[in-house]
Amino acid sequence: xxxxxxxxxxxxxxxxxxxxxxxxxxxxxxxxxxxxxxxxxxxxxxxxxxxxxxxxxxxxxxxxxxxxxxxxxxxxxxxxxxxxxxxxxxxxxxxxxxxxxxxxxxxxxxxxxxxxxxxxxxxxxxxxxxxxxxxxxxxxxxxxxxxxxxxxxxxxxxxxxxxxxxxxxxxxxxxxxxxxxxxxxxxxxxxxxxxxxxxxxxxxxxxxxxxxxxxxxxxxxxxxxxxxxxxxxxxxxxxxxxxxxxxxxxxxxxxxxxxxxxxxxxxxxxxxxxxxxxxxxxxxxxxxxxxxxxxxxxxxxxxxxxxxxxxxxxxxxxxxxxxxxxxxxxxxxxxxxxxxxxxxxxxxxxxxxxxxxxxxxxxxxxxxxxxxxxxxxxxxxxxxxxxxxxxxxxxxxxxxxxxxxxxx
Numbered sequence: 536x537x538x539x540x541x542x543x544x545x546x547x548x549x550x551x552x553x554x555x556x557x558x559x560x561x562x563x564x565x566x567x568x569x570x571x572x573x574x575x576x577x578x579x580x581x582x583x584x585x586x587x588x589x590x591x592x593x594x595x596x597x598x599x600x601x602x603x604x605x606x607x608x609x610x611x612x613x614x615x616x617x618x619x620x621x622x623x624x625x626x627x628x629x630x631x632x633x634x635x636x637x638x639x640x641x642x643x644x645x646x647x648x649x650x651x652x653x654x655x656x657x658x659x660x661x662x663x664x665x666x667x668x669x670x671x672x673x674x675x676x677x678x679x680x681x682x683x684x685x686x687x688x689x690x691x692x693x694x695x696x697x698x699x700x701x702x703x704x705x706x707x708x709x710x711x712x713x714x715x716x717x718x719x720x721x722x723x724x725x726x727x728x729x730x731x732x733x734x735x736x737x738x739x740x741x742x743x744x745x746x747x748x749x750x751x752x753x754x755x756x757x758x759x760x761x762x763x764x765x766x767x768x769x770x771x772x773x774x775x776x777x778x779x780x781x782x783x784x785x786x787x788x789x790x791x792x793x794x795x796x797x798x799x800x801x802x803x804x805x806x807x808x809x810x811x812x813x814x815x816x817x818x819x820x821x822x823x824x825x826x827x828x829x830x831x832x833x834x835x836x837x838x839x840x841x842x843x844x845x846x847x848x849x850x851x852x853x854x855x856x857x858x859x860x861x862x863x864x865x866x867x868x869x870x871x872x873x874x875x876x877x878x879x880x881x882x883x884x885x886x887x888x889x890x891x892x893x894x895x896x897x898x899x900x901x902x903x904x905x906x907x908x909x910x911x912x913x914x915x916x917x918x919x920x921x922x923x924x925x926x927x928x929x930x931x932x933x934x935x936x937x938x939x940x941x942x943x
Contacts, residue, residue, distance in 0.1 A: 542822035559922030568829020607793020663884030696787030733783025742795025764812025
């Protein structure tokens with residue numbers, strides 16, 4: 536209780552500290568987790584996912600869906616293929632190419648078994664909406680507009696759901712390796728086509744229904760107090776739970792529901808309340824999870840670490856993601872500095888932890904410890920590298936836009 540209380544209390548001060556120091560609060564909390572678990576390793580619950588697999592799945596699942604709701608609510612751009620062309624390219628081209636390259640490197644460079652290489656590709660491919668606050672757009676109706684921040688925000692919102700079928704592909708291959716029938720057509724029809732379509736449709740319906748209740752029925756009969764931002768969490772849980780019961784992808788549904796609600800009555804002040812409550816809830820959960828993550832670093836998650844794993848992680852973060860993302864954005868109207876910024880900030884975090892914990896709970900994979908070490912060191916490198924550079928780079932980019940050096 537003390538740990539949870541301190542983590543939540545500290546988060547109240549973190550945005551101001553980050554603004555003044557330029558250091559992401561995720562880095563501060565991971566360092567705090569390392570210190571706490573280094574000092575009192577036996578007095579606290581084990582932070583290792585293998586010791587609490589169900590807790591690892593559901594805590595990371597919860598923070599990702601809350602983050603997806605917050606991400607969708609703050610996007611002012613109504614969806615169209617033209618306006619969303621850059622995030623669509625990042626997901627449809629860069630993410631898929633990252634999967635292919637990551638899978639090849641995992642199999643040949645790291646010597647992982649084929650199912651584990653597939654899983655590593657699916658786990659590391661999507662960027663993370665949870666740890667990307669420093670490179671994302673701000674609250675609804677923010678006056679400062681940034682094409683690079685919008686692209687990174689929308690990419691993180693889309694690809695956490697779109698990576699799910701490929702996690703299921705890895706699970707399908709792992710089950711086949713264990714002696715079950717290889718059901719690729721079932722994967723294609725059910726996990727790829729049906730579950731994505733169900734997520735899109737049900738998310739849209741949930742967003743439409745809640746938008747109607749909030750902005751039409753409530754306005755007419757004065758039913759909802761517009762200071763009650765917890766409605767965003769209610770919508771998150773209802774949408775996710777209902778979609779999962781209907782065997783759709785809840786991640787996709789939550790993001791679509793948030794976007795749909797955001798544009799139900801775009802100029803309404805209530806969106807500010809929804810975003811504020813979601814952001815506060817997400818940061819409180821994130822503080823706890825980051826301390827646990829810091830604890831894993833000193834309690835054994837990196838025990839299988841080798842030089843090859845370190846080189847793989849650095850290669851993925853510094854070469855594979857930036858190069859493929861930059862290539863996918865070729866032909867866009869953005870300045871090359873904006874394309875380079877977007878390409879560099881392929882942040883990895885809680886989404887990768889969820890996918891790995893989920894897959895390991897569904898099927899038996901060899902090299903499980905190695906997979907956790909790879910994901911752990913990649914997330915750590917991302918937190919350090921992106922946490923130290925996000926604020927100064929984004930501020931400098933915005934200054935150049937304001938000075939006219941980069942066309943708006």
